[in-house]
Amino acid sequence: MKKILGGLLLAFAFAVPQAYAGLVATDQVAAQQERERVKALIERPEVAQQMEKMGIPAKEALARVDAMTDEEVRSLAGRLDALPAGGQISSQTLLLICLIIILLLLI
Template identity: 45%
Template structure:
């Protein structure tokens, strides 16, 4: 009986600590309704990105980009970094080209997009572009 009294105080402290630990409030997860438009636009962006990457993986496109001094890994990284609207615009530009026709227009468009991002300092692809001074 004496050992029960001697152990009851530390045991009661342990039980109180355990109950306090169980009562720690965990914030509830925030749930929201996902609209059909959001899902469709995300899927469309993925499809557009895959189409642009498919075009850039063609050998003739790789040769022309290499002739312009562009590294293919930099191009792939830049396509991954494009926003959904930019990818959609690029894929839309591809749709406007004649079937089986001129991929040069897409190459020029990709080159201009890469050049603009290089001028703005978001990428460092072209050595001939003067970079803005960072303070």
């Protein structure tokens, strides 16, 4: 009886599939996250609308992002991070705003 149980345990030990874990490089993970972030930006309605105005369908833009290398995606994501959030303000507009604030404080 012990031999049968031992044989069954041995059979189950070899019958259980083994899992193999591979290492994933951090740059691959980072590139995938950047790719998803760029694709999420393209999928935003206002961005998709502007791209349509320029003649680039959103689906085609997503396909282009998928075709980019990891380095190209990182470069694009870096440029997106460097863009100002609210647009640019000219020095004349800044000067005008400062003058209005000074006038309001004096009055």
